[in-house]
Amino acid sequence: MSRHAQYRVRVGYVDTDQAGVAHHATYLRWLEQARVEHLREGGLVYREWENATRLGLPVVDVVVRYLGPCRFDEVVVVDTWIGAASRTAIRYDYRLNVEGRPDVVTEAQVRLACVTLDGGPRRVPDEVLRACLGEGFEDKLVTTRRTRRGQ
Amino acid sequence: MSRHAQYRVRVGYVDTDQAGVAHHATYLRWLEQARVEHLREGGLVYREWENATRLGLPVVDVVVRYLGPCRFDEVVVVDTWIGAASRTAIRYDYRLNVEGRPDVVTEAQVRLACVTLDGGPRRVPDEVLRACLGEGFEDKLVTTRRTRRGQ
Amino acid sequence: MSRHAQYRVRVGYVDTDQAGVAHHATYLRWLEQARVEHLREGGLVYREWENATRLGLPVVDVVVRYLGPCRFDEVVVVDTWIGAASRTAIRYDYRLNVEGRPDVVTEAQVRLACVTLDGGPRRVPDEVLRACLGEGFEDKLVTTRRTRRGQ
Amino acid sequence: MSRHAQYRVRVGYVDTDQAGVAHHATYLRWLEQARVEHLREGGLVYREWENATRLGLPVVDVVVRYLGPCRFDEVVVVDTWIGAASRTAIRYDYRLNVEGRPDVVTEAQVRLACVTLDGGPRRVPDEVLRACLGEGFEDKLVTTRRTRRGQ
Numbered sequence: 001m002s003r004h005a006q007y008r009v010r011v012g013y014v015d016t017d018q019a020g021v022a023h024h025a026t027y028l029r030w031l032e033q034a035r036v037e038h039l040r041e042g043g044l045v046y047r048e049w050e051n052a053t054r055l056g057l058p059v060v061d062v063v064v065r066y067l068g069p070c071r072f073d074e075v076v077v078v079d080t081w082i083g084a085a086s087r088t089a090i091r092y093d094y095r096l097n098v099e100g101r102p103d104v105v106t107e108a109q110v111r112l113a114c115v116t117l118d119g120g121p122r123r124v125p126d127e128v129l130r131a132c133l134g135e136g137f138e139d140k141l142v143t144t145r146r147t148r149r150g151q
Numbered sequence: 152m153s154r155h156a157q158y159r160v161r162v163g164y165v166d167t168d169q170a171g172v173a174h175h176a177t178y179l180r181w182l183e184q185a186r187v188e189h190l191r192e193g194g195l196v197y198r199e200w201e202n203a204t205r206l207g208l209p210v211v212d213v214v215v216r217y218l219g220p221c222r223f224d225e226v227v228v229v230d231t232w233i234g235a236a237s238r239t240a241i242r243y244d245y246r247l248n249v250e251g252r253p254d255v256v257t258e259a260q261v262r263l264a265c266v267t268l269d270g271g272p273r274r275v276p277d278e279v280l281r282a283c284l285g286e287g288f289e290d291k292l293v294t295t296r297r298t299r300r301g302q
Numbered sequence: 303m304s305r306h307a308q309y310r311v312r313v314g315y316v317d318t319d320q321a322g323v324a325h326h327a328t329y330l331r332w333l334e335q336a337r338v339e340h341l342r343e344g345g346l347v348y349r350e351w352e353n354a355t356r357l358g359l360p361v362v363d364v365v366v367r368y369l370g371p372c373r374f375d376e377v378v379v380v381d382t383w384i385g386a387a388s389r390t391a392i393r394y395d396y397r398l399n400v401e402g403r404p405d406v407v408t409e410a411q412v413r414l415a416c417v418t419l420d421g422g423p424r425r426v427p428d429e430v431l432r433a434c435l436g437e438g439f440e441d442k443l444v445t446t447r448r449t450r451r452g453q
Numbered sequence: 454m455s456r457h458a459q460y461r462v463r464v465g466y467v468d469t470d471q472a473g474v475a476h477h478a479t480y481l482r483w484l485e486q487a488r489v490e491h492l493r494e495g496g497l498v499y500r501e502w503e504n505a506t507r508l509g510l511p512v513v514d515v516v517v518r519y520l521g522p523c524r525f526d527e528v529v530v531v532d533t534w535i536g537a538a539s540r541t542a543i544r545y546d547y548r549l550n551v552e553g554r555p556d557v558v559t560e561a562q563v564r565l566a567c568v569t570l571d572g573g574p575r576r577v578p579d580e581v582l583r584a585c586l587g588e589g590f591e592d593k594l595v596t597t598r599r600t601r602r603g604q
Contacts, residue, residue, distance in 0.1 A: 013338070013348075014331050014476050018469040018525060019268070024210040025179035025467055029316050032176075036315070036375070046315075047375040058217070059175040065212045069270065072471060073338070073349040117170070119220065164489070164499075165325050165482050169318040169374060176316055180467050187466070187526070197466075198526040223320060224489070224500040321570070326512040327485075330478035360519070361477040367514045371572065419472070421522065 003134060005041050007034035007078040008099070011070055021069035022076075027096070028062065031110055034078040035092055042131035055122060057112040060089065064108040075099035082132045085140070087123045089113055089147040090132055111147055154285060156192050158185035158229040159250070162221055172220035173227075178247070179213065182261055185229040186243055193282035206273060208263040211240065215259040226250035233283045236291070238274045240264055240298040241283055262298055305436060307343050309336035309380040310401070313372055323371035324378075329398070330364065333412055336380040337394055344433035357424060359414040362391065366410040377401035384434045387442070389425045391415055391449040392434055413449055456587060458494050460487035460531040461552070464523055474522035475529075480549070481515065484563055487531040488545055495584035508575060510565040513542065517561040528552035535585045538593070540576045542566055542600040543585055564600055 009030050017023040036046050050056060070076055076096055083093035089111050096106040114124045129137040160181050168174040187197050201207060221227055227247055234244035240262050247257040265275045280288045311332050319325040338348050352358060372378055378398055385395035391413050398408040416426045431439040462483050470476040489499050503509060523529055529549055536546035542564050549559040567577045582590040 010335070012331060012335050013470055014334055014478055016471040017466055018471065018473045019207055019209065020471045021209075023467050024213070025176050025183075028176035028179065029314060032316055033312070033314050045375070047373075056170055058170065058172075058220075061214070061216045062175070063212070063214050066210055069209075071349075073347070161486070163482060163486050164319055165327055165485055167320040168315055169320065169322045171320045174316050180465060183467055184463070184465050196526070198524075222500075224498070321509055321511065323511075326515070327478050327481035330481065334478075358472055360472065360474075360522075363516070363518045364477070365514070365516050368512055371511075 002081040002083075002140075003038075003042065004079055004081045005034065005038040007037045007080060009033065009076050009078065011072050011074050011076060013072055016072050021071055024064070024066060027064060027066075027106060027108070030076060030078050030096075031062075031080075031092070031094055031108055034080040034094065035110070035112075038080045038092070039128075039131050042134070044127060044131035049127070053125070054117045055125070056115055056117060057090070057124075057128070058115055059110055060113045061111045062108065064106060066106055068103060068105045070096075070098050070105050076105075083109060084142050084147040085124070085129060085132055085137075086142050086144040086147050088121075088144045090124060090128070091147040153232040153234075153291075154189075154193065155230055155232045156185065156189040158188045158231060160184065160227050160229065162223050162225050162227060164223055167223050172222055175215070175217060178215060178217075178257060178259070181227060181229050181247070182213075182231075182243070182245055182259055185231040185245065186261070186263075189231045189243070190279075190282050193285070195278060195282035200278070204276070205268045206276070207266055207268060208241070208275075208279070209266055210261055211264045212262045213259065215257060217257055219254060219256045221247075221249050221256050227256075234260060235293045235298040236275070236280060236283055236288075237293050237295040237298050239272075239295045241275060241279070242298040304383040304385075304442075305340075305344065306381055306383045307336065307340040309339045309382060311335065311378050311380065313374050313376050313378060315374055318374050323373055326366070326368060329366060329368075329408060329410070332378060332380050332398075333364075333382075333394070333396055333410055336382040336396065337412070337414075340382045340394070341430075341433050344436070346429060346433035351429070355427070356419045357427070358417055358419060359392070359426075359430070360417055361412055362415045363413045364410065365412075366408060368408055370405060370407045372398075372400050372407050378407075385411060386444045386449040387426070387431060387434055387439075388444050388446040388449050390423075390446045392426060392430070393449040455534040455536075455593075456491075456495065457532055457534045458487065458491040460490045460533060462486065462529050462531065464525050464527050464529060466525055469525050474524055477517070477519060480517060480519075480559060480561070483529060483531050483549075484515075484533075484545070484547055484561055487533040487547065488563070488565075491533045491545070492581075492584050495587070497580060497584035502580070506578070507570045508578070509568055509570060510543070510581070511568055512563055513566045514564045515561065517559060519559055521556060521558045523549075523551050523558050529558075536562060537595045537600040538577070538582060538585055538590075539595050539597040539600050541574075541597045543577060543581070544600040
């Protein structure tokens with residue numbers, strides 16, 4: 001139902017740790033960039049939107065399940081879609097696999113709120129919801145409570 | 152009940168992003184170092200243990216709730232304790248505040264498993280559980296299922 | 303004379319700092335990945351080479367001149383070539399600009415040595431020099447001293 | 454002559470790469486924090502100064518020589534002092550060793566300029582030069598050209 005975007009990123013040497021796998025903190029970089037690209041494909045350039053509105057979409061919570069490792073020079077495919085969205089929160093859902101391997105290596109959920117640049121809460125504007133959910137987004141909104149994980 | 156450790160870290164300029172706050176991925180660095188220090192205070196030097204046993208404690212899932220920002224040059228206090236531990240998983244729980252401010256800025260849970268260096272699963276060894284839970288750790292273990300969040 | 307490679311990378315939000323520009327440490331990530339891609343285009347997959355030979359090419363020195371900033375969501379083009387190579391060191395030279403802007407934002411030089419995995423020095427193998435300099439690489443080598451900056 | 458400051462930092466797991474040593478980009482984080490602490494010991498709290506003046510001290514060039522590795526859980530001592538300062542640039546010099554080992558693992562030089570928040574060049578203000586060089590700083594200034602490396 002919700003539009004998917006695939007963001008591809010190659011694991012760098014700097015992303016590895018001495019256990020020989022991508023460090024678990026690196027994934028949050030990838031999830032962030034995947035959101036930027038998902039919004040771009042939905043018609044919203046985050047940088048321009050932030051500059052024009054002086055609003056932001058900070059992360060309010062993350063859940064990441066690491067099911068298997070990925071390694072230096074592998075290409076990670078970050079499949080990204082909107083899990084749920086309301087007027088006060090947007091939940092991005094993710095499934096990551098390594099290019100050419102079908103098994104899911106990571107699943108994640110990242111919830112964003114909308115704030116002014118000095119941190120005051122705001123309702124998520126129409127242009128963001130439209131980029132996330134498409135035309136007719138009003139009919140796809142859920143209550144805020146239902147943007148929470150597992151609901 | 153469980154032993155707490157407090158890890159203090161100063162927010163660096165590199166940790167900030169253009170929204171003027173510490174980037175959400177940075178927190179995973181702090182949570183990791185807080186685990187290393189919690190284990191050290193419990194008598195286990197992670198580096199030596201990893202070298203001696205060729206085992207590791209990879210992160211299998213994380214949950215982070217960002218309740219408020221922290222900023223450049225603030226000192227973050229990472230309060231760390233064992234939320235639950237079993238023979239197959241250890242869950243670290245965290246509460247973060249900025250030194251001198253009582254409000255909690257972040258809460259987190261990080262679950263670790265035990266593996267050999269090539270990734271094969273292992274039971275969590277006694278010396279790790281003892282460092283986490285102290286003497287008499289056997290009586291404090293839960294079933295693996297109960298190391299999951301919210302249970 | 304030397305083969306050039308262009309590595310393109312988009313500045314992420316995580317790469318910025320509170321001054322609103324890409325943090326100066328981020329550039330070293332980009333320079334590293336540009337080397338991996340330069341070698342790949344020269345026929346050497348670094349990951350496979352490292353696995354097969356148990357050798358590495360650690361950075362021994364870096365010089366970076368930041369001539370102007372780059373910002374979130376800009377695409378940085380990392381122009382990469384071999385500045386000088388000998389049997390004991392390879393110097394990568396770089397010029398970075400923002401896509402669509404002609405001015406150079408950064409210049410850099412990174413010198414690599416060759417070591418075994420436990421750190422012992424080794425001569426740079428033929429397959430690496432061939433990937434860097436092409437066939438007939440023997441005629442393009444300089445003395446080690448001449449891999450140093452400004453010489 | 455110039456005041457030295459020692460900044461101590463423990464190498465984190467996240468700082469390592471799959472070669473089992475601290476990644477070369479990590480050092481720039483440490484050098485930055487060492488500058489913040491050097492200024493603090495000289496009486497200038499960078500955060501407050503930046504907020505009050507809306508000026509900044511961006512990095513204009515870096516030179517780093519990696520003489521030996523440092524590893525997970527080692528404590529790195531970053532010895533920091535002013536190599537040269539003028540009205541238009543400050544050069545920080547560094548020598549890094551691992552606590553308890555006398556050999557120098559890294560040497561570095563980082564040159565800063567002074568700019569307004571929108572990037573326009575400014576003369577380095579007195580309060581910064583005083584924090585760097587102490588009272589009587591006017592007599593210790595060099596010409597800008599002499600802040601360059603090797604001069």
